[in-house]
Amino acid sequence: MSRIIVLGAGIGGLSAAIALAGEGHEVTVIDRDPPPPDLSTDAAFEEWQRRGVGQLRHSHAFLARLYQLIRENHPALLADLLEAGCRELKFADTVPMPLVPSYVPEKGDEHLTILSSRRTTLELIMRRYAARQPDVTFRTDEVVEGLIAEKNADGQAVVHGVTLRSGEKVTGDLVVDAMGRLNPGADWLKELGVHIREEEAPAGIVYFTRHYRIKQGMREPERTAAPGAADLGFLKFGVFPGDNGCFSITLAVPEAERTLSKAILDTDVFDRICRSIPGLAPWLEEERTEPRSKVFLMGNLFSRWRHMTEAGKPHALNYFPLGDCHIRTNPLYGRGCSFAAIQAHILRDVLRTEKDPTARALAYHAAVSEEIRPYYDNMVKQDLGAIKRARHELTPGYKPGFKARLVKRFTEDGINIAIRSDIHLYRAFMQGFHMLAHPTAWLLENKKNLAKVLWIWARGRRWNRKYYPPRTGPGRTELFNALGLPKDADLITDQA
Ligand SMILES: Cc1cc2nc3c(=O)[nH]c(=O)nc-3n(C[C@H](O)[C@H](O)[C@H](O)COP(=O)(O)OP(=O)(O)OC[C@H]3O[C@@H](n4cnc5c(N)ncnc54)[C@H](O)[C@@H]3O)c2cc1C
Incomplete structure (x- = not known):
């Protein structure tokens, strides 16, 4: 003792x-x-x-690894959490839309549950x-x-x-x-x-969150093909369904985007940005939702x-x-x-x-x-890549080299499309994401999975077009114009 x-x-x-x-x-x-x-x-x-x-x-959001620890070691705590309104977002709720019609649950999918509140x-x-x-x-x-x-x-x-x-x-x-x-x-x-x-190592982003509640008698919007979380390059977004009719939206902005960061603190600007993103707009319909907080800011993230x-x-x-x-x-x-x-x-x-x-x-x-x-x-490796990409976004005339272009194409047209078109790949990817398996072994140490991804990539955009998500949100220039922000304010002219 x-x-x-x-x-x-x-x-x-x-x-x-x-x-x-x-x-x-x-x-x-x-x-x-x-x-x-x-x-x-x-x-x-x-x-x-x-x-x-x-x-x-x-x-x-509390990932499946945490959910599993609670479920296996402290079932009475899980019961208390659910009783208080915390929600279990199941694997089936996250399956990419193109795979939903053919999705058949498999043993182990129950472990891929997010606890949300x-x-x-x-x-x-x-x-x-x-x-x-x-x-x-x-x-x-x-x-x-x-x-x-x-x-x-x-x-x-x-x-x-x-x-x-x-x-x-x-x-x-x-x-x-x-x-x-x-x-x-x-x-x-x-x-x-x-x-x-x-x-x-720097995280390279600033975090902004606002909380909302679904009005009485109204329901959360139905899932559509427009994603509720994505990366627009100059802005990342995500909606977090919470407990007891509450939800929050987080916008994350590269540190270099100082003008946008300043503007987002205004609740009006925050909501206008969200309404310009197809996967968030239905959450903020006036008859459905009421705001419950100011915009919270957190920087100095590393x-x-x-x-x-x-x-x-x-x-x-x-x-x-x-x-x-x-x-x-x-x-x-x-x-x-x-x-x-x-x-x-x-x-x-x-x-x-x-x-x-x-x-x-x-x-x-x-x-x-x-x-x-x-x-x-x-995570550190991904952050360093994201910081570089954010810098390039702000560098006028930046032209990526061959390797950078290849990596971008492989990620966007290979990996991202493969996990939206093959349930086994999606499941393997999510196991790494949720820390139930090594983060990259599903791809780098599994020859069958790697071959599948390469094959899907090689099929080309035309063949794969039904697996691409619809437009996730506005481009930087479009959003800055809509908000009346000076889009040149944070451009990087010093190449040092
Ligand atoms: C913006 C943001 C969003 C996040 N989102 C997520 C997410 O979605 N999912 C996720 O898993 N993680 C998320 N995290 C990370 C998560 O919040 C932390 O990893 C987690 O809270 C760590 O727990 P902790 O106990 O180490 O620290 P904390 O939860 O911060 O607790 C520290 C405690 O120590 C106490 N304390 C501090 N100093 C003293 C002192 N001198 N004397 C006595 N008490 C003291 C504080 O009062 C506090 O209770 C997020 C973090 C940030 C910054």
């Missing part, structure tokens, strides 16, 4: 508390923010003060569920200000607890650090003389991996970072909450089998790397 102190009651801290409950430990969760209001999910959305979670009111709802229900566990205690309105730790002869931090702003010292056997994106844990270790190597071991040696003992404080990613992929939950369950398993602090730290970090690193690397 261990006395475990969990720092932070966001998705990571709650996942840790829930995973470690019932394991014979004594778990204390400490958070800087007040407890959730003892009110409805709507009141929580409107009123819950969460200064510690800047992204609380941005669109969140406002983030406040997911967090509220997880929080109430965690608080009901007999061995979990919450301490709220308590800011953690430092670690109680010393450096041992091997140069490692040996952690024994934390200091609160009130001056109180809370000691325990293990500290689980889940204090999120702005986490100071690495600085505290540095003060002790323990340096954590960090890898960082990926970061903190290396907690070096040359086979952990930097810290009895200290387990998880969630954004350890691995931070571009929200566009919707993987952050799943990462945090995966880490929490790895920690549970490691604590079951390993007793020695060094063995525990090594086993934890090895398993986290093995499970999560392939997705992290894949």
Whole structure:
């Protein structure tokens, strides 16, 4: 039995508390923010003060990997979430329109389910569920200000607890650090003389979200061939069906598009952009929908991996970072909450089998790397490509080279069309997307799939035309003209 102190009651801290409950430990969760209001999910959305979670009111979707972890390990929590209005978006609901008429469910499709709700709802229900566990205690309105730790002869931090702003010292056997994106844990270790190597890469986008509700007596629009999420090059968009008649729309804009970014903060401009996109317009029909929020903005988005071991040696003992404080990613992929939950369950398993602090730290970090690193690397690579493309979009006269043209054609006319025309390829792709399989193995390590994609590509646009989506949205010039924005404002003339 261990006395475990969990720092932070966001998705990571709650996942840790829930995973470690019932394991014979004594778990204390400490958070800087007040407890959730003892009110409805709507009141929580409107009123819950969460200064510690800047992204609380941005669109969140919870991928199949997280859904599966909850379903298999905590069925009572899943029942609570569904009872509160969280929705299961099944694989069948996402099958590309050209494949819908011939789609026949297969065993395993039930695992490809997205859990969909406002983030406040997911967090509220997880929080109430965690608080009901007999061995979990919450301490709220308590800011953690430092670690109680010393450096041992091997140069490692040996952690024994934390200091609160009130001056109180809370000691325990293990500290689980889940204090999120702005986490100071690495600085505290540095003060002790323990340096954590960090890898960082830009996400290259700014995020904008607005919330809406379907009016009483009205229904969500029927699915059509126009996609509810896509990338227009200068603008990415997505609609997130939520709980209890709510939904949100997120627009993500390359950082270089400063004029557009400024304009989108205006609710009127936000809605006009959405109405110009065929897959979003029906959601915003006036008789169907009412807005429920301002436009929320989040910038300074980047990926970061903190290396907690070096040359086979952990930097810290009895200290387990998880969630954004350890691995931070571009929200566009919707993987952050799943990462945090995966880490929490790895920690549970490691604590079951390993007793020695060094063995525990090594086993934890090895398993986290093995499970999560392939997705992290894949996302960073995609982000760097997207940043380049956004820059080219703004560079007058830019002409892509042969390789760039080939990659673009292979992606747009090969991969994207192949997964819209073959259910087996779509299923394999989605398993990677949802982290139920390696992100790219379905294509790069599966010769049959690769051959199929190449064959579909080789058939050519005319043969494949029924698999292309309809026009996804306006071009940049068209949208800027419609909004009265100066389209030349952010052009890149300096080629340096
Ligand atoms: C705009 C945006 C959209 C996103 N969309 C998605 C999505 O669709 N799907 C998805 O899976 N992920 C998404 N993510 C990522 C996801 O929000 C995070 O990965 C997830 O919240 C990480 O959980 P966490 O517990 O590490 O941090 P958080 O959930 O941020 O929680 C950190 C907690 O620590 C507490 N805390 C901080 N400092 C202190 C302190 N000094 N003392 C005490 N308590 C403290 C805070 O109050 C908070 O409760 C998104 C992120 C952003 C920025």
